[in-house]
Amino acid sequence: MVSRVRPFRVVSIGDLVVDVILSVPQLPVKAAEHQILNGLQLEPGGAGNFLIAGARLGMEMTALGAVGEDIFSAALLEMLAGEGVGVDGMLAQPEGSATTVFVLEEPSHSHVFLGQYGQGDDVLLSEDWKRRIEDADAVQVWGYSLNEARLVVCMLAAAEYAKDQGKMVVFDPGPLLASAQPEHCQRLISCARVVLCTEEELAVLGTHCQVAAEPTELLKLGPAAVCVKQGQDGCRVYTANEMIEQSGFAVPVVDTNAAGDSFMAAFVYGYLSGWPLQKVAVFANAMGAAKVQKFGSGRQVPTVGELRKVLRDFSVDVKF
Amino acid sequence: MTVLLMGDINVDTTMNIHHYPELGGDAFADHISTQPGGGIANSAASLVGLGESVALLAATGQDVWAEMVLKPLAALDVDLSRVVRLPDATTGLIFLPVVDGERTMFSFRGANSLYHPDWVTPQTLHGVDLLHFSGYALLASPQRDAVIKAVRLARDAHIPVSLDTALEPILQQPEILRCMLPDLSVCILGLEEAQVLVGGNTPHDCVDRLLAEGVQWVGLKLGRQGALLATKEARKQFPIFTVESLDTTGAGDSFSSGLVYACHHRLDLETAGTLASALGALATTVYGGGLGMDWRVKLNAFLQERRGKMGTEDFGDGIEKLVYFLGFHE
Secondary structure (H helix, E strand, C coil): CCCCCCCCEEEEECCEEEEEEEECCCCCCCCCCEEECCEEEEEEEEHHHHHHHHHHCCCEEEEECEEECCHHHHHHHHHHHHCCCECCCCEEECCCCCEEEEEEECCCCCEEEEEECCCCCCCCCCHHHHHHHHHCCEEEEEHHHHHCHHHHHHHHHHHHHHHHCCCEEEEECCCCHHHCCHHHHHHHHHHCCEEEEEHHHHHHHHHHHCCCCCHHHHHCCCCCEEEEECHHHCEEEECCCCEEEECCCCCCCCCCCCHHHHHHHHHHHHHHCCCCHHHHHHHHHHHHHHHHCCCCCHHHCCCHHHHHHHHHHCCCCCCC | CEEEEECCCEEEEEEEECCCCCCCCEEECCEEEEEEECHHHHHHHHHHHCCCCEEEEEEEECCHHHHHHHHHHHHCCCECCCEEEECCCCCEEEEEEEECCEECEEEECHHHHHCCHHHCCHHHHCCEEEEEEEHHHHCCCCHHHHHHHHHHHHHHCCCCEEEECCHHHHHHCHHHHHHHHHHCCEEEEEHHHHHHHHCCCCHHHHHHHHHHCCCCEEEEECHHHCEEEECCCCEEEECCCCCCCCCCCCHHHHHHHHHHHHHHCCCCHHHHHHHHHHHHHHHCCCCCCCCCCCHHHHHHHHHHHHCCCCCCHHHCCHHHHHHHHCCCCC
């Protein structure tokens, strides 16, 4: 457990995305026609959900990664900074760009994604980033960033450096892990103290790490805890000594987008607090439940008030 | 004296993709580019290149997007004193997915449509000797009401008025546009737009009807067939210039600039059509609407390359007259 004389410090490396949500009149797209949008919203996506959710829980969240000097990059940094996320360690590459995803969404909330991975020169693990890792209580790494060519080597080095420094490394494999190199995945697993994944991601982890797709098998590779997220059904958390199963909160589901990232921020908060795993799981489930009751991502992740409401509605006593 | 342009200021984002995904699916872009644009911003750039003094009547947010489009305009000495910066609005943004060269346009009009009629006063038109507006400005109030007021004030002050409209504004606001026709010195539109607005089967039918409504100059755009220009006294069809085209964004806006300039300087039809066609063609040789282009230099080179050359006969003496009028012969 980290002392609470100061807020928890969490560094997240990579997976920074700009979501541009275009409210189109209808889908499929009417190709070659001019369509007036009903609305438009820019939001930090990917790690942005996690960073904002963590900041709202009172943690000092720092984003590390690379963007460009393009206008979407500028907008992304402005939005994160506006939510209290530290962005002064971010690299703005002159010829680079941010990973940008255009979400075309029709009134029924069906959507398609048009996007571009961020581009730019390869990033090296700098002394500045090392110092930020040394100052952190937890370092979050992302399977998504194993597909972000400029950042792969740096993120692996950062994870290994964080482990060497005795920092808690948290690994979210994400749904695109299958396209990453198995060796990269193995290196991240060996650095991770906590792995948070879905059942589907667990299967890919098993394949990449050449073990059975079981949390207990992953634990043998280094992590102290593996949390398997199960959506509305809650989660299971495995350690070498125990397995706890915590059911989810029965709330009306409006939008599951960013629920996993919000869950993870709360999980990291609880884990750093040194709470019993059951309590950590309840807290993280409550954060996920707060998210699914509202539309959107980025700055629409739950507020502390919305999280407290879930806890209150279900008579759960978690002080934070 | 100034040409006042009223309409939309936008930032255009173009992305090349291979296909549109199924619902819930992804498509990855090879390239995303973001350019300052919007009809009146594009027109302003080419008009400034021709030596015009240009002012804009528009609204933006107070955001990074506004900076992106207003900075290059300010660098061109475009008068932005009538541009309203709204604190709680987003600057207009256009998204253009391109699949196999076919562009689909999604526009978020944002601050543009919030331009308020209270901001248009007789003082707004002080020193203005031509008001040009975009039909898109009629799509929604309060901007629509501001346009109606500006056109009325211009008419009362005997200031010529020019309109460039696409189909959507005509479909949405046909009566307002029909009522404005007698006040228009210049009306620039496509054949389908003209057919919806005034009827008529052929381009000449449409031109006859627009002139009968009181429009002084008609610029009827005919796609690959070029354009038909007409006044009560004369009419002439112009082909399109052949150029190595990269991106059609801003071609129509620059074509309009040519006609606005021609009206302002009372050029003859041959010269006017040549200028509009040349500017429209030049706009397609760069990505975006051409805010970064040195229009005067490019136009000079464009015309010099074609002086006396085969294949330019349809422009008559337009190229030669334009070269002399713009001082490119010296």
